[in-house]
Amino acid sequence: MSPSVRLQEMIRVIRSARTQGEERGVIQRECAAIRAQFRQADNGGRSHNLAKLLYVHMLGYPAHFGQMECVRLIASPRYNEKRVGYLGAMMLLDENQDASLLITNSIKNDLAHSSQYVQSLALCTLACMGSAEMCRDLAPEIDRLLRASSSYIKKKATLCAVHIVRKVPELGELFTPAARALLAEKNHGVLHGAVILITELCERNAQTLVQFREAVPELVHIMRGLVTSGYSPEHTVAGISDPFLQVRILRLLRILGRNNDTASDAMNDLLAQVATNTDSSKTAGSAVLYETVLTVMDIKSESGLRVLAVNILGRFLLNNDRNIRYISMTSLQKIVSTDHNAVQRHRGTIVDCLKDQDASVKRRALELSLALVSAINIRSMMKELLLFLSTCPPELKSHAASGIFNAAERYSPSQRWHIDTILHVLITAGADVRDETVPNLIQLITNASQLHCYTVHKLYRALVADISQQPLVQVACWCIGEYGDSLLQGDCEETEPIQVTEDDILDALETVLQSHMSSPATRGFALTATMKLSTRITENVDRIRSIVSIYGSCMDVELQQRAVEYNALFKKYDHMRAAVLEKMPVMDRSSMGQTNGESGGGGVQELEPTKPKQPEMMVAPQPASQVGGGEGGGGHGF
Amino acid sequence: MRFMLLFSRQGKLRLQKWYTATAERDKKKMVRELMQVVLARKPKMCSFLEWRDLKIVYKRYASLYFCCAVEEQDNELITLEVIHRFVELLDKYFGSVCELDIIFNFEKAYFILDEFLMGGEIQDTSKKSVLKAIEQADLLQEVRKLPHNMLCF
Numbered sequence: 001m002s003p004s005v006r007l008q009e010m011i012r013v014i015r016s017a018r019t020q021g022e023e024r025g026v027i028q029r030e031c032a033a034i035r036a037q038f039r040q041a042d043n044g045g046r047s048h049n050l051a052k053l054l055y056v057h058m059l060g061y062p063a064h065f066g067q068m069e070c071v072r073l074i075a076s077p078r079y080n081e082k083r084v085g086y087l088g089a090m091m092l093l094d095e096n097q098d099a100s101l102l103i104t105n106s107i108k109n110d111l112a113h114s115s116q117y118v119q120s121l122a123l124c125t126l127a128c129m130g131s132a133e134m135c136r137d138l139a140p141e142i143d144r145l146l147r148a149s150s151s152y153i154k155k156k157a158t159l160c161a162v163h164i165v166r167k168v169p170e171l172g173e174l175f176t177p178a179a180r181a182l183l184a185e186k187n188h189g190v191l192h193g194a195v196i197l198i199t200e201l202c203e204r205n206a207q208t209l210v211q212f213r214e215a216v217p218e219l220v221h222i223m224r225g226l227v228t229s230g231y232s233p234e235h236t237v238a239g240i241s242d243p244f245l246q247v248r249i250l251r252l253l254r255i256l257g258r259n260n261d262t263a264s265d266a267m268n269d270l271l272a273q274v275a276t277n278t279d280s281s282k283t284a285g286s287a288v289l290y291e292t293v294l295t296v297m298d299i300k301s302e303s304g305l306r307v308l309a310v311n312i313l314g315r316f317l318l319n320n321d322r323n324i325r326y327i328s329m330t331s332l333q334k335i336v337s338t339d340h341n342a343v344q345r346h347r348g349t350i351v352d353c354l355k356d357q358d359a360s361v362k363r364r365a366l367e368l369s370l371a372l373v374s375a376i377n378i379r380s381m382m383k384e385l386l387l388f389l390s391t392c393p394p395e396l397k398s399h400a401a402s403g404i405f406n407a408a409e410r411y412s413p414s415q416r417w418h419i420d421t422i423l424h425v426l427i428t429a430g431a432d433v434r435d436e437t438v439p440n441l442i443q444l445i446t447n448a449s450q451l452h453c454y455t456v457h458k459l460y461r462a463l464v465a466d467i468s469q470q471p472l473v474q475v476a477c478w479c480i481g482e483y484g485d486s487l488l489q490g491d492c493e494e495t496e497p498i499q500v501t502e503d504d505i506l507d508a509l510e511t512v513l514q515s516h517m518s519s520p521a522t523r524g525f526a527l528t529a530t531m532k533l534s535t536r537i538t539e540n541v542d543r544i545r546s547i548v549s550i551y552g553s554c555m556d557v558e559l560q561q562r563a564v565e566y567n568a569l570f571k572k573y574d575h576m577r578a579a580v581l582e583k584m585p586v587m588d589r590s591s592m593g594q595t596n597g598e599s600g601g602g603g604v605q606e607l608e609p610t611k612p613k614q615p616e617m618m619v620a621p622q623p624a625s626q627v628g629g630g631e632g633g634g635g636h637g638f
Numbered sequence: 639m640r641f642m643l644l645f646s647r648q649g650k651l652r653l654q655k656w657y658t659a660t661a662e663r664d665k666k667k668m669v670r671e672l673m674q675v676v677l678a679r680k681p682k683m684c685s686f687l688e689w690r691d692l693k694i695v696y697k698r699y700a701s702l703y704f705c706c707a708v709e710e711q712d713n714e715l716i717t718l719e720v721i722h723r724f725v726e727l728l729d730k731y732f733g734s735v736c737e738l739d740i741i742f743n744f745e746k747a748y749f750i751l752d753e754f755l756m757g758g759e760i761q762d763t764s765k766k767s768v769l770k771a772i773e774q775a776d777l778l779q780e781v782r783k784l785p786h787n788m789l790c791f
Contacts, residue, residue: 008742015741051745058651058744060666080779087748094659117775120753127757128657152771155761163757189762196759234764237719244763247716283722287715294713322684327714360684 007048011055027056031065038069046073047084054084054091067092067099074106079118082110086121095131104134111141116152119145123156127163135164139171146178151187158182158193162200169204176201176208183218188235188242191222195248202255213256213263220270223249227274238282250274250291257299264300271296275308286316286324290331297335310335310342317349322358329353329364336371347372351381354388362388363396370403378411382421390428397432401425405437415448419455427462430469435521438474443587445479453486455479460487460500463508468517474525477512480505481529482584485536502540505533510547520556527551527559531566535581545570639717639758640692640707642751644740647701649673652740653747657758676705686714697721701737720760727754730769749775 010030017023030052037049050069057063070092073085093100103125110122123145126138142164145157161179165172179201182194202209226241226249235242253271257264271292280286289312296309316328329350336343350372353365366388373381382404389400404425412418422441426433445455459476467473480487487500512518512526527548534544548570551563569577641660644653651669660668675689676696687694689707695717696705704721708714725735727750732739740747753772754761762768 011742055744058654060651079775079781083749083775083779084745087745087752090752094656096659096661115778117771117778120771120775124752124756128752129659131659156756159756159759159761162759166757188764189767192760192763234766237723242763243719244716244760247713251711251713283715283718287713287719290715291713322682323686323715323718326684326686357680358683360687 006045007051007055010052014055014059023059027059027061031056031061035065038065046076047078047081050084050088054088057091063092067097071099071102071106074103074110079115082118082121086125089125090128094129095134100129100131101133104137107134108138108141111138111145116150119153120156123153123160127156127160130160130163130167132167135167135171139164139168139174143174143178146175146182151185151190154182154185155187155189155193158190158197162193162197165197165200165204172201172205172208176211180212180215183215183222188245192245192248195219195245195252199248199252199255202252209256213260216253216256216263216266219249219253219256220267223253223270223274227270227277238284239279240282240284240288243284243288246274246288247291250288250295254295254298257295259300261300267295267299268302268305271301272305272308275305275312280315283321283323286319286321290316290327293331294334297331297339306339307342310339310345314346314349317346317353322356322361325353325356326358326361326364329361329368333364333368333371336368340372343368344372344374347377347381351384354384359393359396362392366392366396366400366403370407373407373411375411375413378407378413379417382407386421386424386428389425394432397429398434401429401433402437405433405440409444416451416454418444419448419451423455423458423462426469426472426475427466430472433469433471435471438471441471441475442478445475446482446584446586449586452479452483453489456483456487457498460505460508461498463512467512467515470519470522473512473518473522477509477522477525477529480509481525481532484529484533488537502533502537503543505537506530506540506543506547509533513547513551520558523556523559524562527562527566531562531569532581534570535578639712639720639755640709642707642755643669643672643703643705644747645669645673645703645705646737647677647703649677652702652737653744653751655748655751655755672705672707676703685718695721699725702740720755723760723765724751724754726765727768730765731772 014023014026014030017026034049034053037045046069050066050073053063053066053069057066066088070085070088073081074089076082076085089100089103093103107122107126110118111126113119113122123142126134126142130138142157142160145153146161148154148157158179161175165175175197179194179197182190183198185191185194198212198215202212223246226246229241231239232241235245237243240246253267257267274288274292275296278285278288278292280289293309293312296305301309310332313328313331316324317332319325319328332343332346332350347369350365350368353361354369356362356365369381369385369388373385385400385404385407389397389404392400404421408418408421412421422444426441445452448455456479459472459479462472463476463480484505487505488502509526509530513523513530518526530544530547534541537544548563548566551559552567554560554563569580573580640658641654641656643651643655645651651673654665654669656665672689672694675687676694679687681698685695685697687696692707693710693712693714694705694707695714696703697718698704704725706717706721708717728735728740728747731746731750732743750768750772753775754768762771
């Protein structure tokens, strides 16, 4: 039986294993046999044994015992053994394995082999897994091969040089002369590799970049040749002449034209030609146009060309192909700050993409939409964004909420609108709002003094409907604690009047306190709010007293501390209670960052809400001696 | 290109080519994670996605997913064309390629890939040229031992 069939036979046997255990058994047997074969002398089946091992390795089983066999096979005079040996080296040996150094000599010999297919194996392996040390050793060989007579070898040596430059940038200098000469090649493979090599050299060395700027006319000439050439069966893809090479040249032009007027001027006409003449009905053409747009936007191009580029992106936005819409938005995102007005023209289409089924497209559309919000379009944009928020996938909710808050803060047409927007977000996506936004929102609310009544009414209604969304509950509790008296008055010109009794409010707060859905921080908010109400309501103060005293023995240390301190406010410091719990002054932004406030005219300076306590403290509640340092300088949050 | 993976709808890896040195353990983890992400995508979705700090370009051909991880500055659309070119090469070589061909002749699939891409970049933009080279290399494989003064084809 020919050895190759044995490999396929093994694959068949492994695939027919019905359980993982059975497969493992088969593989163990095969590996044992392979190991035994490796130990034997040359038996003509070495390459097939290694191939079997490589198959097993691909299934995820260990194969390190095959490393030395790779080394041996690479040194073999037989091509089929070399071929598998090099394949094994690329799969099993990487630069972190010691055994990889052992093949350096073989590679060196094979680079000078009389068969170009053997040279090719060596070049490919070096380019795939060559370590920095190997690269340094063999760089002169590669440079020699760059000047070889065979295109086949030249194109491979070029890409090998690319790998070397990526691994050991200093060696770039060695390859620069040869790279320059390669631009005169007619063979597309060599040219393609040469352009990549030059790109890598220019990206890593500023002087080389300056040097290669002189090659811009040559590159433009080559590109023009490609664009105007007719059909070539070898290189045409979907009507485009060698799109791979075109894309590469465009990218190199981008690097050369960046921040340089002369170079940019030299390529201006060409770019206009490519942008206008390339047929984008298939992916190949779109790929070229895409690269062209990226280049136009990155170099110092004429304004007319820039407009052309943005229009191409606009056209892409309307393309049926989702991929094209996606990359169009990626590109627009890159230029939205520099060419804002141009991108604004396509706002409608971008906003439509918010409704796309694909999450990647949605994400891009969200980013762009947020970047396009301005004072003029804030109302209509916000409608779309809020609609998006209610239906968007969960992984985007948090980002969308933050974006909406930022936009609202910058461009709100009115305070009432601002508050409404905040409330809307809290109600639709309250759970995904980031914790840090809660103090910001509270500060905004305090600043809108004429809207306190309206705000607290709306928040109360939301709280009663749903206490699961923590940020919403926290803001609601805070407001109820602060403006509870407005709530009790019942009438508010901006919203429907509802009858709310003191018991209703206390019921709501107690529900929050007792609910398992409430986080420790939220319960802190609720408790403090309850306490504050003791100076805002008249009849149910006893109820508040009893709530507060119950929490004096709460397992949560933070709550316990607060409760005990509030209890003290009721008892020993009752004369200070009204002053301590007075209405908050309007906070200005600059005071929000402090953690230990000054005692101002009467109120405890509101601070950032404390974060929930660490678990270890929950287990051992501290005794009541924690009390002391209650008001004024005590610095804990509310 | 950082790496290319071929895997089936059932999550079986059929080919993996890594163009950067990565520990075996990390490779396994990345492959597992990425397969999960790609297999969860619905049919009409975009071929591009962001995963970790990489751009992923993938396309499904029959029962196989071809998945590439490219750098930030790489052109995703041309990567789709690269994938398509590789599929065309496999198709020409095996004659209407299917997953079984790649399973039972995995080493040949690798040989084709290594003639097409090197260090993550295209070696030759001519399909004909690549196929011819593979053909010649296969012929060479039949020869028992290479003579010392063998001329290039």
